[in-house]
Amino acid sequence: MLVGFKLNGRKVELDVEPRTTLADSLRGDLGLTGTHIGCEHGVCGMCTVLVNGTTARSCLLFTCQLEGAEVVTIEGMGREDNLHPLQQAFHDHYALQCGFCTPAFVLSAYELLSTHPSLEGVDLPAEMSGIICRCTGYSSILAAIKDFAEAHPEGPPPPANLS
Amino acid sequence: MKPAPFDYVRAFSVDEAVGLLSDGTDSKVIAGGQSLVPLLAMRLARPERVVDINFLQDLPHLHREGGHLVVGALVRQRQVELSNEVSSVPLLSLALPFIGHRELRNRGTVVGSLAHADPSAELPAIAALLRATMFVMGPEGSRELNALDFMVGPFQTRLRQDELITAVSFPVRADGDGYGFEEVSRRRGDFALVGSAAWVHLSQGGVDRAEAALFGVGATPVVVDLTRHLSGFGESDLTTAVLEPSREVAQGLEPLGDQHGSSGYRRRLAEVLLARSLAWAYQDARRSS
Structure with a gap:
């Protein structure tokens, strides 16, 4: 299904299977590999991102749920030549x-x-x-x-x- | 660790959600998803369809209504934790920080935890102890359920497949009320090995309510009434007076043991945490009366 949201300030639109997690979309579909995947069931915290301003486990969110949301990953925080x-x-x-x-x-x-x-x-x-x-x-x-x-x-x- | 395929539908009103839940498709409701998604990922749950209620517009917000704090089905645990209203239900203030981690409480909902009905979870025990009211909507209309007997087993409740909990309301602290909360887990944020929430009420200096809800010790929270044992005790000797009845209660429990703690260890924890939570509740009640 189609879903549109803001990622690091930029609008993105993805066609995803409902069971695709945000963590997999970020790394696989969007090439943002700064979000890491550890346990894939919410325990270890590696996949933490900001969703609408608060932290969330991106392995516990389905990408299809994010219609209209604002997501910030580590890539949005800063660049190598301009660290936050x-x-x-x-x-x-x-x-x-x-x-x-x-x-x-x-x-x-x-x-x-x-x-x-x-x-x-x-x-x-x-x-x-x-x-x-x-x-x-x-x-x-x-x-x-x-x-x-x-x-x-x-x-x-x-x-x-x-x- | 990838969920099995499922259909995904967004509901935009309570009626629409209930309609979806009652059309015969094997559906699960997703709100925060902090308990459901791990179950899906481990394929312990394989619903045909997931009904997303995050876009519902007609659920109550977090608000005071007379002597109650009403928590709508989309109110996040962290939102309650950081709200000004939380102090009106002290057991929520005490227990919320023990639920998972901040990142999980940002998404996880209070109502979702009650619906999930994990026997080692904090909120079902507190709701049972306080006799919180659950507001439920189904195809035949709304009904109210008392949280005291809402859970009927591990991950089992009196909620029917075609029903949605729209809100829960907790009674706010009254004069003379005092509360205590104790929990032991292996690591911060882990599921509780055992926990105890206590509620003491003092009237003219005497104890006329002393109850506690233990969790992690059985299939559902265990609510015990120790008023009979503690009425008539004064300030100085209550801390000792709770010991014997706490031991008696613990001896009647049959907690399951696992790699995190044997049955005997959990029984011992139940005894100690029950006594401590009651002692804290008593001191709290003395301050508030």
């Missing part, structure tokens, strides 16, 4: 090892910092527990997020690479 400040914070803190979980951590942290810019009253490890780092590199990831919160009391700027 939050990506820069991850870079500065070496907040990645193999990098498999990094896109999901950036998007999940982006949502948390948007609603709680100062992280006041936030149990950070608990709030970030929805994304698994298989290398267990959590401390530098959490340090990057904390540091970003201190440097940006106004919250994160919008995604930097929307067309």
Whole structure:
């Protein structure tokens, strides 16, 4: 069936089988391989994207459900030559090892910092527990997020690479 | 981990959704999909058709109505968690953060969790304890069901195949009410091994309601009434007074064991969490009365 939605600021139209997940559409049909697929049943968090401004597991959404929605993936957050400040914070803190979980951590942290810019009253490890780092590199990831919160009391700027 | 093929239909009104559910096709309703899609992906469910209610325009929003908080079928768990109204139903404030992770609560709905009826889930237990009212629409019209006996088994409810839950309403906190919530899981966001939600009411300093709903210990939430054991106890000795009745309750449970915890371990958890949740509820009630 045909479905139309906005992806990183650009209108896309896809012809999909109803059972196609957003994660598969992003990677297979649209060539955006920054969204990773781990468990495919919502547990590991690798496929996290923003849908209408809030995080969602793209393996638990069917593409056909997205009519009229706005989706932002890691490709929309920034480019190699123009990183989003939050990506820069991850870079500065070496907040990645193999990098498999990094896109999901950036998007999940982006949502948390948007609603709680100062992280006041936030149990950070608990709030970030929805994304698994298989290398267990959590401390530098959490340090990057904390540091970003201190440097940006106004919250994160919008995604930097929307067309 | 790819779902079997299914037909997908969007409904735009409650009547249209009910019409689709009652036309004889094997259909499943999708709202947040945070429980359904894993079942589809693992092919534990293979419906012919998925009816998407996310485009419905005629469902209630999150709102207060007299002494109740009404949660429509499309209200997301995270939306309730972040709302100002959530403090009027303290058990929702206490329990929502335990449901999966933030990314799942963004999509998952309160009503969807009740319809899914997982025996280790938080919301069916809270709804049962508070005697929440479920508003249901079917081909013959609407009816109301009490959450106390809504679940009849694991993933089984009194909802019929052709019915849709349109909303659930929770009673708001009254003077003298106090609540406690305790849960143990292997990791943050995992399904509960065991949990307990407690509700204590104080009147003129004495306990005249002490109930709790245990989950993860049987086929459905287990609601127990300990008022008889706790009425007449004063401030200082209640924390000790809950121990014996909690042990008695736990001994009557037959939780299933699995690789995450034996039956005996879960029974022990039930005892400790029941006692703790009641003690917290009692302290909370003293503050509110």
